[in-house]
Amino acid sequence: MKIVRSMVLVSGDPVSLHRGADTLLNRFQNRLAELDLSNEISISTFSDVGRHDALPMVVVYPEAVVYGPVSLQDVDLIIDEHLYKGRVVQSLLAPPKELSGKIAWIHARKGTLPAEQRIVLQRVGIIDPTDIEDYIIHDGYEALTKVITEMSPMDVINELRKSGLRGRGGAGFPTGVKWGFVAKAPGKQKYVICNADESEPGTFKDRMILEGDPHSIIEAMCIAGYAVGASEGYIYIRGEYALAKERIVNAIKQAKEMGFLGSNILGSDFGFEIHVHSGAGAYICGEETALIESIEGNRGEPRPRPPYPTTHGLWGKPTLVNNVETLANVPPIIRNDSGWYTQFGTPSSPGTKVYTILGNVNVTGLIEVPMGITLREVISIYGGGMKAGSDFKLAQTGGSSGSIIPAALQDTPMDFDSYAKAGVSLGSGALLICNNEICVVDLSKVLINFFRKESCGKCNPCRIGNQRAYQILTNISEGVGQISDLDNLKLLSNNLYEMSNCGLGQTAGTPIRDILTHFRAEIEAHILLKVCPVGVCPMSGKAYYA
Amino acid sequence: MTDTKVTNILPIVQATIERHGPSKEELVPILSDINRSLGYLPKEALEEVSRLLKIPKSHVLSVASFYYMFSTKPTGKHIIKVCESAPCHVSNAFAVIRAIEEELGLPPNSTSQDEKWTFITTSCLGVCGVGPVMIIDDDIYGNVEPSQVPSILSKYQ
Numbered sequence: 260m261k262i263v264r265s266m267v268l269v270s271g272d273p274v275s276l277h278r279g280a281d282t283l284l285n286r287f288q289n290r291l292a293e294l295d296l297s298n299e300i301s302i303s304t305f306s307d308v309g310r311h312d313a314l315p316m317v318v319v320y321p322e323a324v325v326y327g328p329v330s331l332q333d334v335d336l337i338i339d340e341h342l343y344k345g346r347v348v349q350s351l352l353a354p355p356k357e358l359s360g361k362i363a364w365i366h367a368r369k370g371t372l373p374a375e376q377r378i379v380l381q382r383v384g385i386i387d388p389t390d391i392e393d394y395i396i397h398d399g400y401e402a403l404t405k406v407i408t409e410m411s412p413m414d415v416i417n418e419l420r421k422s423g424l425r426g427r428g429g430a431g432f433p434t435g436v437k438w439g440f441v442a443k444a445p446g447k448q449k450y451v452i453c454n455a456d457e458s459e460p461g462t463f464k465d466r467m468i469l470e471g472d473p474h475s476i477i478e479a480m481c482i483a484g485y486a487v488g489a490s491e492g493y494i495y496i497r498g499e500y501a502l503a504k505e506r507i508v509n510a511i512k513q514a515k516e517m518g519f520l521g522s523n524i525l526g527s528d529f530g531f532e533i534h535v536h537s538g539a540g541a542y543i544c545g546e547e548t549a550l551i552e553s554i555e556g557n558r559g560e561p562r563p564r565p566p567y568p569t570t571h572g573l574w575g576k577p578t579l580v581n582n583v584e585t586l587a588n589v590p591p592i593i594r595n596d597s598g599w600y601t602q603f604g605t606p607s608s609p610g611t612k613v614y615t616i617l618g619n620v621n622v623t624g625l626i627e628v629p630m631g632i633t634l635r636e637v638i639s640i641y642g643g644g645m646k647a648g649s650d651f652k653l654a655q656t657g658g659s660s661g662s663i664i665p666a667a668l669q670d671t672p673m674d675f676d677s678y679a680k681a682g683v684s685l686g687s688g689a690l691l692i693c694n695n696e697i698c699v700v701d702l703s704k705v706l707i708n709f710f711r712k713e714s715c716g717k718c719n720p721c722r723i724g725n726q727r728a729y730q731i732l733t734n735i736s737e738g739v740g741q742i743s744d745l746d747n748l749k750l751l752s753n754n755l756y757e758m759s760n761c762g763l764g765q766t767a768g769t770p771i772r773d774i775l776t777h778f779r780a781e782i783e784a785h786i787l788l789k790v791c792p793v794g795v796c797p798m799s800g801k802a803y804y805a
Numbered sequence: 806m807t808d809t810k811v812t813n814i815l816p817i818v819q820a821t822i823e824r825h826g827p828s829k830e831e832l833v834p835i836l837s838d839i840n841r842s843l844g845y846l847p848k849e850a851l852e853e854v855s856r857l858l859k860i861p862k863s864h865v866l867s868v869a870s871f872y873y874m875f876s877t878k879p880t881g882k883h884i885i886k887v888c889e890s891a892p893c894h895v896s897n898a899f900a901v902i903r904a905i906e907e908e909l910g911l912p913p914n915s916t917s918q919d920e921k922w923t924f925i926t927t928s929c930l931g932v933c934g935v936g937p938v939m940i941i942d943d944d945i946y947g948n949v950e951p952s953q954v955p956s957i958l959s960k961y962q
Contacts, residue, residue, distance in 0.1 A: 460890035460929035498837065498874050499931055501943070539837050540874035542928055556832035556860075558871040615933060617892040623934050658929075659891060689933070691892050705894045709928055715871075 260381060260398075260591075261298040265342055266320040266374035268640060270327075271304030275315035279331065280304075283315055286334040291342075300342055301374035306621075306644030309361030313353045316362070323369040325362065327353035364635055364670055371672075373628060373636040376603055378611050379587035380627045383471030388506050391513040394474040400519050402590035403478050406485055407527050415486040415593065416442060422597035423609040424589075428454060428545075428582030429657055429687045430762075431608075431675040434589075437579065440569040441487040444577035449489035451480050452573065452580045455496040455503070456550055458542040459658030460709065461689030464613040465583035467625055469496070469503035472587070473510035477533060479586035481520065482593060484531040487579050491532050495550050498538040508535055542713035546761050547580040549715065560717040561761035584613055584688075604630030608674035612688055618654075619646045619694040630674040634664060637673075638692060649694035653777070655702075657686010659709045660766035663699075663773035683773070684766075698795035699778040700785055703770050704732040710767040721764030724755045728771060738798035740786040749775055817842050818853040827858050836869055845876040873927065881916045881923035883961045886940045890929040897951075898937035902926060904951035905939075908958055 269275070269284045287302050308316060313327035317337060324347050326337060333351055340348045358366060377383075386393040394400070406415055420435030441449060453476055457465040469476065480492045496504045511533050514520040522530035541559045543549045548562040551573050572578020588610060592600045601609040608630040617623050620642030628637075634654055638644065645651055654664045656673075662683035664671075671681045678685045693702065711725040728751045734740045752768030752775075759765045774782065784792050791798055821838045825831040832854075839850050846869050855862040869875050887893075887902050906912055909922055916923040932938045935947025939957070946957060 457931060458929060461892040461933045462929075463931045463933055466931055497931070498872075537834060537837060539833050539872035540927075541872050553833060554830065556829035556868070557864075558867055617933050617936070618895050623936075625934070655891065689892070691895065693895055697895055702891065702895070705889070705891050709890055713928055 260378075260595075263301045263372065263374040263376055264299045266301045266303070266372055267337075267342070268303055268305045268318040268320070270308045270314060270316040270318075271306050271643075272308050272314070274311075275308070278315050278328070280315035282331055283317065283329060283334055286331055287338070290334065290338055294338070294343075296342065303374075303640050304643075305639045307361055307639055311357050311360075311362075313357040316353060318365055320368070320374065321370050321372045322347065323365050323367075323371075325353045325358060325365055326351045327357060364633075367670065368633070368636070371631060373632045373640060375626055375641075376611050376629055377627050378591050378600075378603070379468060379475070379584055379613060380471070380625075381591075382475070383467055386472065388471050388473055389509055391474060391510070391517060394472070398594060399474055400478055400517075402593035403481050403519060404525060406482050406593060407525050407529060410593075412442060412486045412488065415482060418593060418597050419486075419589070422592045422600040423607075424585065424592060424600070425608060425675060426582060427584035427588070427612065427688070429459070429660075429684075431685065434581065434585055437569060437581075438483065438486055440567075441489075441577050441579040444570045446577055448491075448576045449487055450573045450576060450578040451483045451487065451489045451492040452547075452550065452554075452568075452578055453480055453492065453494040453583060453586055454545065454547060454550060454580055455494055455500070455583050456538050456545040457500075457583070457687075458497055458545050459660070459687045459689060461615055461617050461655075461658050461691050462687045463615055464625060464688055466500055466503050467613075468583050468587050469500065470506055473503075473506040474514065475587050475590055476507070476583060477510050477514050477520065479589040480533060481524065481531050482589055483579055483581065483586070485529055487577075489579065490530055491534070493534050493536050493554055493573070495536045495538060495544070495554060497544075498540050504535060504537060511535065541715070542709075543715045543761075543763055546763060549761070550580065551578065558715070560715045561763075563760060605672065605674045605677075607676045612673070612685075614688045614690050616642050616690050616692065618690075618692040619649060619696070620644065620692045621646055631672040631677070633670050633672055634690070635669040637690060638669075642692060645692070645694050649696060651692065652695045652697055653693050653699070655691040655693070655706075655770070656689065657684060658689045659706050660763070660769055661686040661689065663770055663777060665777040667777075684769070696793060696795075698736075698791055698793040699774045699781050700732060700736050700791070701793075701795045703774050704729065704736055706770045707732060707767070710763070714763065714767075718758075718760040718764065720754050720758040721760070721767060724751050724759075724764070725767055727751060728768070735782060735785045736791070736796035736798070738785070738789045738796075738800050740782075742783070742786055744786065745775065745779070745782065814843065814847055814849045815853055818850050819857070822854065822857050829858060829860055832858065832860070832865070832868055833872070836865075836872075836875055840875050845879050847879075848877075851877075879916070879920070881920050883921065883942055884923045884925065885958075886925055886927045886930065887913075888928070888930045888932075888936065888938045889926040890933075892929070892933040893936035893938055896936040900951045901937045901939060901949050901954065904954040905958070908955050 316327035317329045424434045425431040544559040549559040553559040568578040613627045622643035707729045716722045752771040755768035855865045913926045939946045
């Protein structure tokens with residue numbers, strides 16, 4: 260597998276392009292390909308450098324060195340000296356006065372590597388997802404073979420524990436610990452469930468894995484079954500993902516024919532079966548106990564926890580529920596060992612994270628980068644900068660229930676602990692980037708509308724609280740809000756958090772809490788001045804009565 | 806719904822249950838398939854499911870009314886879904902919703918009188934990279950501009 264050691268960024272703003280930045284980029288690409296370094300050194304552009312004389316600039320990570328102005332002749336020198344021999348080319352360094360302003364953040368990123376590093380997406384788009392042989396050629400089922408022939412169930416769990424892998428569904432619970440709970444739970448019949456009910460708005464990473472590399476999930480589930488002592492597994496795929504389901508069903512059939520699934524896998528006495536279960540459109544079914552209810556043929560209403568599924572899950576039996584992306588990390592960890600895995604990311608959140616980039620940036624899409632990249636790097640390097648010269652206003656991480664990140668937190672490393680320390684959450688990896696044309700009242704109205712509709716209705720704080728919050732926000736957007744509404748919103752958000760039964764209700768108030776913290780003045784303008792500063796809200800004076 | 810389909814309700818339900826097996830675990834997949842074949846879940850179908858699976862009618866109805874991909878009311882010939890979640894919203898999905906409303910003279914979450922269209926706004930459809938997203942039957946349209954709406958709709962007869 261390719262492991263990136265350095266990253267080269269060429270400035271891509273209009274002035275740099277005018278001065279030939281794209282020929283620099285080409286020169287880097289061609290030269291590195293000639294030297295056979297393309298697998299180790301990643302090349303990209305970055306946007307929004309601000310006003311500078313020293314353009315075009317070239318930034319080299321992990322040293323976070325800024326060169327500029329760089330001419331075409333300088334490229335070879337940077338490659339030979341810096342990238343080959345590891346010596347910074349002092350003569351080409353940008354003058355210190357050029358390092359302030361919009362690129363000042365680069366210096367603080369010394370020692371980090373924001374380059375794409377594909378672990379769970381390594382085969383996506385490269386192999387034919389309908390062909391098991393293509394998967395096997397690309398190291399497929401090697402981890403399963405290793406597990407069955409060389410490792411005890413306890414070895415597998417210990418390796419996962421050592422890898423530090425944490426659940427990628429949003430909560431970030433240590434995966435090895437969860438596997439250990441299920442393995443220790445008493446009872447002969449246990450289940451493994453792959454949670455592929457990805458419905459968090461803005462998240463489609465699991466769909467890409469299921470559609471692009473379905474066998475990796477089959478392999479991971481088999482390993483999980485072996486480790487926790489389960490002989491049956493379920494993949495719960497959201498109803499809208501027809502192609503993903505088709506690919507998984509096909510992969511299961513092929514894996515059975517080749518002896519990677521079924522009884523006596525690889526000639527051992529371990530057997531494992533996988534059933535595919537489709538959802539029918541309900542966001543709440545991504546909550547693990549609601550998902551279990553749905554498989555059992557019920558309304559997808561979450562159960563009270565504890566007891567947790569690890570002891571009382573599907574049909575009351577110990578059940579391991581893991582997200583698709585979490586499972587996709589398992590075969591590479593087993594194949595390469597935990598030490599290999601911990602070299603990526605940060606010490607407390609090892610590995611990579613798949614992010615979906617959405618909203619008002621020039622390039623939307625999917626990236627897999629080490630844990631600890633910052634939002635500013637994501638926007639500047641992968642999002643191609645903000646759209647049409649607009650300014651960054653806020654980002655929402657992790658779908659509707661995620662945190663609202665104001666500009667002040669753009670430089671916080673995105674890993675579980677750094678985000679928790681800053682009082683925000685990483686969530687499922689959706690990054691909704693909003694520019695200054697987005698009104699926070701309008702945005703939170705849309706977010707709360709989502710919860711109002713998707714609440715399962717089982718418990719009052721969520722069913723009534725979201726409806727009430729929606730009414731208040733609608734009133735504010737119509738110009739008939741009152742200043743006491745702000746306290747009521749705060750109270751509702753607290754009540755949702757403290758009194759809801761499941762994660763949906765508990766996190767539904769997060770966006771409200773965050774906009775009250777970071778954008779209070781903008782909401783007050785709606786109420787006191789009867790003005791929507793961005794000009795989005797109707798402010799028509801119609802109160803909401805519903 | 807056309808009459809030929811209504812008379813076929815029971816055979817379709819029975820065939821679906823036979824395919825999945827008459828167990829409660831299969832309730833959601835069974836209802837999905839029936840909804841797909843008939844366009845919605847008529848009362849007769851729910852009663853037949855209840856009888857064959859030996860589970861109370863109230864339970865079958867409670868499940869049928871829970872999931873948004875099921876409909877207990879007849880739907881139009883074509884179903885238009887437009888995502889109204891935040892990622893599409895910030896990419897101007899509201900203008901697309903307006904454009905459809907104007908083109909068809911049909912407010913969101915309703916079915917046209919001639920039963921040609923059912924127009925609903927939904928939560929995230931998982932195609933967020935190309936928002937705003939519109940799905941008509943099984944066809945996905947991404948990066949939809951309001952001005953494209955008339956020509957897209959005219960493809961459906």
